[in-house]
Structures are given as structure tokens and as C-alpha cells.
Amino acid sequence: MEIVLDHTLIDASEGSAFSITRPDGESGIVLVCEHASNRMPRSIGDLGLDEAALQSHIAWDIGAAGVAEILSDTLDAVLVRQCFSRLVYDCNRPPEAPDAFPEKSEVFTVPGNAGLSEADRARRTDELYHPFHDAIDQVIDKHVAAGRDVVLVTVHSFTPVYFGSRRDGELGILHDADRRLADAMLEAAGEAELAGVRRNYPYGPEDGVTHTLKRHGLARGIPNVMLEIRNDLISGELEQSEWGVRIAGLIMSGLAGLKASEARA
Template sequence: MRAEVRSDKAGPFLPVIENATGQSPVLLVCEHASNALPAPWGNLGLSPDQTRAHIAWDPGALGLARGLAQRLDATLIHAPVSRLIYDCNRAPDMPGAMPIRSEVHDIPGNAAISAAERLARTQAVYLPWANGLHNLIAARIAQGRRPVIVTIHSFTPIYHGRPRAVEFGIIHDADPTLARSILAASPQTGLNAQLNEPYSAADDVTHTLRLHATPYGLQNAMLEIRNDLIADPQAEAAMADRLAPVLAAALHAAKAAA
């Protein structure tokens, strides 16, 4: 049975900005930070286990992003609701923005939403997010502080029944400079690091970079960490300890190459 999607107005749900005065050029972005399913949408017909699973958010990504922000003195911006309500790393015309199926899970509350409901979600979640991120970037540029955009994600160790050996994925949009610098510095982490794995721009996962970094010519990369490696606060902190020096070294190398 499909869960009813109510048409009550909701939001706007504003992005959360932490360490706004951070002095690092890095601007950390976490689009899938939350699994919150607020009214009027409720649980979209999903079980509690499903709403805690990767389909609803990127487990560990926010904790890791916060750890990196602290270690780098970087500003962090993150989305406040589940990607099942609206995936802030997807454009409004993309099916994955409000998916009817994620991995092996049907999303009953997204099965037959109207154009009016799609617009309502876009106005409540995506537009405040996109405008908030753009405003943050534009303000930094106006101050002569061109930011380096780094988005933080996590991925499942098993996908459609197949184990994933990669532990640290580094993805780029049009400009590979920063991603390649991160990959070059990654051996110190001891992780199985790969470029454009387990996803790439060809999978339409770089919407944030394509919209907010590429048009301004900003250095950018998307980091994907296998979520079994950041499964609790201690693991998130340990991973932040591993990755912060890599980002610092990559920034230095990318700046020298520019």
C-alpha cells in the first residue's frame, strides 16, 4: 500500500552552517547529513530500520565532516532533512531528487507524487539549500577568499549483493586537479583509495560541484568513505585524523600546480 503524501505546506528547511568564521579555504558540504523525515511527509511508508539505513542518508558523513571542519578550521554546511524527501545533490528534474526506489527499497511515499508536491518539496528543501550554499560561496568570493569545495559522503560496503573493495573514493567534476592531488596524498591513510569510485560524474552524483564549483572555476572534489569505516563517533574521529592531513597536503599541491 502506498503511503499518502499530504499537501500541507512545510519548511523552508534552511541549511545548517557550522564554524562560519573558519579560516581554511576549504568549504565542506554534506548534502546527505540527516535522515530526518519531518511533517508533512512523515516516514514515507518506510520502517524504522529503513529510515536509519543508507537509503535515507549517508551514515557517518556528518560526524566525519564535523571532524574535518574542526581539524582544518573549515566552514561546514549541511542539509537538515533526509534525501528521500529531497536529495540536495540532485537537480529538480532528476528522478533521484525524490526517488521512488533506492537500492533494493521501494519508497511508497514517493511513488506517485504530483507536480504540485514536487514543487512544494523543491521550495521547502532544495531552493533554501541551493541558495544558502551559493550565498556562502559568493560571499567568500567577494571577500577575495575563493573557496575550495569538498563534499563529504559515505557509501555501503555491499551494493546489490556485491562487496566493494574500495574504502575511499575521490570523485571530480570537470576539473580533476584537486581530486588527483588528494589521490596522490592518500597512501598515507592506509586506505584502498580510488579515483571516481564507487561513483563518478557519469552517474550524475556531482550536481553540487557542477552547479556551485565548476561555473566559478573553484577547486573541488567529492569524497566517499565506506560507511563501515565511520560507523560510530570514535571511527568518525579516527577517519578525520587520517583525512585532514591528506586534504591539507592536496591543497598545497593543487595550489602549486595552479
Template sequence: MALSYTQVDNLDGTGPIVFACEHASQFVPDEYGDLGLSEAEINSHIGWDPGAYDLAFHLAQRFDAPLISSKISRLVLDCNRALDSSTLIPEQGDGSPVPGNKGLSAQEKARRIAQIHQPFHAKLSEVIEAKTSTEMSLPALVSIHSFTPVFNGNIRLTECGFLHGRSDTLARTCAEQGSRDGRYVTHLNQPYSSADGVLYTIDRHGSTNGMPNVMIEVRNDLLTDHDAVVRVSGWLAKIFEQALVIPSYRTESK
């Protein structure tokens, strides 16, 4: 039986959001060895988005929403990249070469796509189709990520970014709400934008289906422990409630 690296939490959730977390784990299966990297490198931000899954899980619980996550390191394959992207199977991460990904055959690339990329997006499509076929209005698609405070030697002052691709309404509304609240330094399309090729999931599943959608980037030093995650999830939940005009589902995340 083929291994599955796609995890679904709260599959039957009835809330008005579908959450995705493409970089939920730093797990590298034994078949890939260490990809030529140290354990510290794999566990760093180049291997996954620290805190992103915990944040997505809290939000999914709060809104009784399904959450689809990729539970394999982005170093093996990045589910938030187009199939023709040069970073689909990255040969370097934040300046660190990834020797195990250099010179891969077309067959090996196709194998990873079939084993990791296709199942993740097939499951996300399935969950969205099931919700849209049974609900009066389209759910929102929210993709949760985190980013490192320092990248390529540059200090990032942004604490939370709301990113958009072809559909910008939800991202702009969330960014406006966040800036008005003032708790965190909030920007639109920071620290990344569509020019960086990082909006594959929300464009493929959200914009294409006419769903409100947004990709959220939270600086990972704000997600270092349970209490920190709860604080950020509570803040984001209020923004979603206002931006999507929906009721408060929970007073606290579970």
C-alpha cells in the same frame, strides 16, 4: 515561518575550504509520515549517509571552515541531484520501493524543491560568495559523503573515493596522495562517477565558480563511532594540507 532544513556550522570560519554535506540526516518530518518505509529502512544508507555529517563537522572544525548541511532525509529530496534527475525525489532506494514518493503531483514536487533544495543551494552560494569576495584566493569546495560496503549484492573494496566532475585537479591530487599513503584503499571516481549523476553540488558551485573541488565518499563501516571518525578526518586533513598546499590548522579535530 517556513521550516529550514539547511544547517550552517562555523559560518564565519576563515579557513581555505567550504564543506558541504547533502545527506547529513535521516530525518523525515511528520508531514511525510514514514513514506511507506520501516524505521530500519529510513535509518539505513538509503535514508542518509551514516557518519558523513560527523566527518564533515570534524574537518570543518579542524580547518576553521564553514559547513553547509541538509538536515532532512534524502528520501524526501536529494539536494545533490539536478532538478530534472529521476532520483531527485527517489521512488526506490537500493531496491526498496518508496511508496510515499510515487505518483507525486507537479505541485508537490515544486513544494519540496522550494522548501528543501533551493534554500540549501542558496545558502551554499551565499557562503561561497562571501568567502570569495573577501579572500585573495578561491577556497576549495569539498562535499562529504559515505557509502555502504555492500550495494545491490556487490561487495565494495574501495574504502575512500575521490570523485570529480568538470574540474578534476583536486580529486586526482587527493587520490594520488591517498594511494601513496596507503592507509585506506583509495580510488578515483569510485564507488560512483559523473556517469551516476551524483556530482551536482560540486559542479554547480565549484566548477562553475572556478573553485578547486572534490566529492569524497568514505565507506560507512569506517565511520561507526567517534574514534573512527577522528581517524578518518585526521587522514583526510593531511591529504587536504598536501593537495591544497595549506598549513596544518589543528593537531587534532575537536
């Protein structure tokens, strides 16, 4: 297991740090998947991890990209995805956060992230974090210029067992200071009698997981929500499709409820 650092993190032949699906989507919904891929830049090697670790939840949000794609298709919404593993840079963390370059993730030690120099951190930030979040800004700017009502939805998954403890919830609807859309979606979930849907589960803003919401949603006053789906429920394409359609319904019902609430105010 080699640990390699090079002066260039991502070679041009490896493509962009992010991808955009359905760039001409007509809805104002902007979907973001910060942990879509477990891919490693060649210059990084495997960070000293074996294949089992690189395929596990520590490297990516298993199934989240598939659900996000279904949401994009169903809602006619643009989707911005990260193309490299969160172990290289966790794009749902600001550069100053210690876990932006995790030296340990759950029970796994990440040798290739130990003792990174300031130059290493700056290189990863410049080649992964900034291009990804700049792309989100540009997508939102385009929607605003088109006069659309913009909504930000980030898509994640969580492991059913964490540090030996079982998690029985199925879908977490997370928010930071702006709870408008989360409240409306939770109300819609209750009306649909969906079991296992919880607020700020299995994490909350106190755990530092709402960076993207704060940077692009709260800063602009845009309704925003973060979704966490238990990854054993979305392990295959069929399950991802089912959950994507189910969540799309919650988003649409939530947005309708939000508009009705604003009209009454």
C-alpha cells in the same frame, strides 16, 4: 505506516532545511554534506517505510555528518548540511532528475514518493533544494568577497554491500571535469601509502552524482572534490574522528600540491 502530504512541507517549529557550522571559519574551504540527516518532516510521515529502512543508507549517508564536523573543526572550515532525508529531496540532484525524489532506492520501494504531483515536487524543491543551495552560494560569495581562495569539498558515505555486491574500497575521491584537486589528493594518498583510496569510486560523474560539484564548483571555476567513505568504517564517533583527521591531512596536502603545480605552470 502512514503517507501524508500537506500544503506546507516543513513547519516553522521544525527549523531550517539546512544548518551552517563554523560560519566564521577562516579557511577558504567550503564543506557540504547533502545527505547528513535521515529526519523526515512531520507533514511527510514515514513515506510508507519501516524504521529499519529509515535508519539505513537509503535515507542518509551514515557517518558522513560526523566526519564533516571533524573536517570543519580541523580545517577551520564552514560546513553546510542538509537537515532532512534525501528520500524527501536528494539535494545532490537537480529538480529535473528522476532520483531527486526516489521512488526506489536500491532494494527498497518508497511508497510516499510514488506518483508525486507537480505541486508536490515543486513544494519539496522550493523548501529543501533551493534554500540549501542558496546557502552554499551565499557562503561562497562571502569567501570570495573576503579574498579567500575558495575550495569546495562535499562529504558522503557509501554502503559496503550494494545490490548484494561487496565493495572493498575505503575512500573514494570523486571529480567531474575539474580533476585538479582530486589528482593532488590521490597523489598525496599514494605518497602516504593509504590503502583503499580510489578515483571516482564507488560512483563517477556518469552516475549523476556530481551535481553539487558542477553547480558550485565547475560553474565558478573553484577547485572541487567529492568524498565517499565506506560507512562501516565511520559508524562511531572515534572512527569518524580518525577518518576526519586523516582526510583533513589529504585535503591540506592536496591543496599544497595544487598550489605548487599552479606555481610551476
